Amino acid sequence: MNAALPPAAPADTALAYHVRTKHSLKGYAAGPETLDWDMQPNPFREFEGCPRLTLPVAAEGLRVGFGEMVTPGSVAAAPLDLAGVALLLELSFGLAGWKQYGPDRWAVRCNPSSGNLHPTEAYVLAEGVAGLADGVHHYVSRDHALEQRFTPPAPASVVVASSAGFVMEQSFARPRVGPARLHLALSSIHWREAWKYGERAFRYCQLDLGHALAAVRYAAACLGWTARMVEGVGSADIAKLGGFDRAEDFAGAEREDPDILIQIAPGTGAALLPGAPAATGWAGRANVLDRHPLYRWPVIDAVSAATHGGAASLDPAPDGAADLPPRAVTSAATASAVILGRRSAQRFEAKGSSMPKEVFFGLLDALLPRAAAPFDAWSFAPRLHPLLFVHRVEGLAPGLYALPRREDIMPALKAALRSDFQWTRPEGCPDYLPFYRLVETDCRGIARTISCHQAIASDSSFAVAMLSEFEATVTADPWRYRQLHWEAGLIGQVLYLEAEAAGFRGTGIGCFFDDDLHRLIGLESLQFQSLYHFTVGRPAIDTRISSEPAYPGRSA
Incomplete structure (x- = not known):
């Protein structure tokens, strides 16, 4: 009897996935043989049973110039409040319009996506933000609304050790002390891309996350805020913060893969980690996006698991920016006109x-x-x-x-x-x-x-x-x-x-x-x-x- 082969090392799995999913002049990476566009998965994730908050729409009234957005220090910091959060989300994950051709109607969004499929989901982690309840909120771009997934329990004092080695205060469960904290947790629903692109879809989900991170940074700059990926935080901690590890909330629905945690702060801001949510106080059940999937692509799950991590992933850039002259931006357009008007040609x-x-x-x-x-x-x-x-x-x-x-x-x-x-x-x-x-x-x-x-x-x-x-x-x-x-x-x-x-x-x-x-x-x-x-x-x-x-x- 042959002994079972040892599992592949994570790096080998990632490299093998990359090679396996290459297109060539001789053939394409494995994907669906046919597409039924009438059976496309729902492009909008929602959670049934959550309190909802409809957000104000204000991007078109923003007068920040495009040049100001990309020039550090050009925009005075707006208050860290509900109005600012609403504008941040509108300019980064919100809809930019609806398109129609014959009987077909579809939404276009501020953050680009492969095939306009949008696997990236955004969650707001708020503590002490004026006008916004503390907790974890899921953003629904179709409605420009927040669903409150987690509400802090009664005050208590708890400390949680993370897998990354640092300690996260359970400040959601404590009286508010110190400055407000605002974070975004981003996740991916791989099936949204795999439905159309098959095994190569994991690559596209990651490209979309890069677009989303940049979209958040640009939107924050319009408010005079910083937006910075929290480095050294592992995938498991991001899953816990966003509630992506709550299997009961995704029963029968497509799961979400933890990706990026972003800290939002006025001006330069202070590096404050979000509090770890408690096990109780959660609400909502994820909707099913595709009730009749025709294919399975297990290699995506394999490369996803192999590339979880991030807790020890540091690679500081050399300080070469000081040698570059300031940019000379000549565009007279407003930042919002460019962001809302962006389309893929x-x-x-x-x-x-x-x-x-x-x-x-x-x-x-x-x-x-x-x-x-x-x-x-x-x-x-x-x-x-x-x-x-x-x-x-x-x-x-x-x-x-x-x-x-x-x-x-x-x-x-x-x-x-x-x-x-x-x-x-x-x-x-x-x-x-x-x-x-x-x-x-x-x-x-x-x-x-x-x-x-x-x-x-x-x-x-x-x-x-x-x-x-x-x-x-x-x-x-x-x-x-x-x-x-x-x-x-x-x-x-x-x-x-x-x-x-x-x-x-x-x-x-x-x-x-x-x-x-x-x-x-x-x-x-x-x-x-x-x-x-x-x-x-x-x-x-x-x-x-x-x-x-x-x-x-x-x-x-």
């Missing part, structure tokens, strides 16, 4: 998508890891480095370019990529911008083919492949498999908003032929891997699609 005007060079360099400048929104949302070193397929930028030769976002990665990139790449600085590039031409060529056909034959990658002004420092990072800490995707999502959200503010439009591309790209640029190992593609250009608007307000008839 479905098509580009191939003949009219030429981009001025100063706009292009401004977009690249925004990707550098300054101590400003959204990259100040954590302290992790930048480990994603865009490769750019430049098609139509005025005064810039078409070709493949690179933007290494950390100076000390240059030797490794040069050694890993093709030896015949030029690594020359293009004429007119700002001295501080680490931008290099690798090869001068018309790469429209290559970009389109590599991006699953999608014309949006070739008809745009430029397309991006986000190259990550992969194998060593994931091997050292499997949780970083998630965090690398979050960084890609952060970069994607910057491109979305910066393009919108400049009169262009972006689209995230999750479908690309992984190793065909890698072979093209000379990669022969897992040392570097592309995690996300993106494209920016002049959008072609489909006038057949009508638009409706997000929350008609409602205002602050």
Whole structure:
């Protein structure tokens, strides 16, 4: 009788999942053979039996400029109260409008999502916030409302030791002492993505979380607040804080995977951990999103379990931001107009998508890891480095370019990529911008083919492949498999908003032929891997699609 094989190490599981879920010119990763759009899962999670609080709608009246939002110290801190929380949620997770084409009607939201499927859920953890009851609240974006999942019990004094080693006060169960505390706990419902994308869906859920983290940081900046991912807190603690570990509340419904804990504070704020909720005082039962799932993708559960962690995941970035000049933001748009107006382009005007060079360099400048929104949302070193397929930028030769976002990665990139790449600085590039031409060529056909034959990658002004420092990072800490995707999502959200503010439009591309790209640029190992593609250009608007307000008839 053969002995059972030992379970795979978490890092091996994560690396194997990544390889298994690659698309290629020879075939796509495992996914559903057919889709019935009439049977799409419910895009909105709700909890039956919770007290509800309808929030004021106020984003359109916000007068903060886009330039102010991305410039530290430009916005005076608003009070930490219900009105501020409502605006924070409206600008980060709220609806931006409704779209209709024929009989089909769908919502678009402020935070982008792969396929508009929105696996990310947001929970508010409030203590001492004026106008908002203490406890845990689930945000329902469709209604711009909070459901109170947890209400603190009568005052008591309890201390709970966490799996991360630190001690969390049970301050929900104590009289209020000290400043207010506000946190967001983010989770993912993997089935929302897996329903359409199969095994590759876990990747897309993580990219969506990066977009969501950036969306929260931008929204907080509009209020003069900070939003920072709480580092060193493990997945199990986040699950406890948000109630995701309460099996009885999700009986028969799709479970939620714990992902990110974000601290919100006025100004610079103090690092205060949330109190640990008690076992009693919870309310609500999760709704079932898909009553008749046709497929199961157990590999997603396996990689999810393998990449839980975060308790010891620290990677402080070198202080290079001080060497960068301040950004010169010229957009006159308001922050709310850009956030609410952001859309994913479905098509580009191939003949009219030429981009001025100063706009292009401004977009690249925004990707550098300054101590400003959204990259100040954590302290992790930048480990994603865009490769750019430049098609139509005025005064810039078409070709493949690179933007290494950390100076000390240059030797490794040069050694890993093709030896015949030029690594020359293009004429007119700002001295501080680490931008290099690798090869001068018309790469429209290559970009389109590599991006699953999608014309949006070739008809745009430029397309991006986000190259990550992969194998060593994931091997050292499997949780970083998630965090690398979050960084890609952060970069994607910057491109979305910066393009919108400049009169262009972006689209995230999750479908690309992984190793065909890698072979093209000379990669022969897992040392570097592309995690996300993106494209920016002049959008072609489909006038057949009508638009409706997000929350008609409602205002602050």
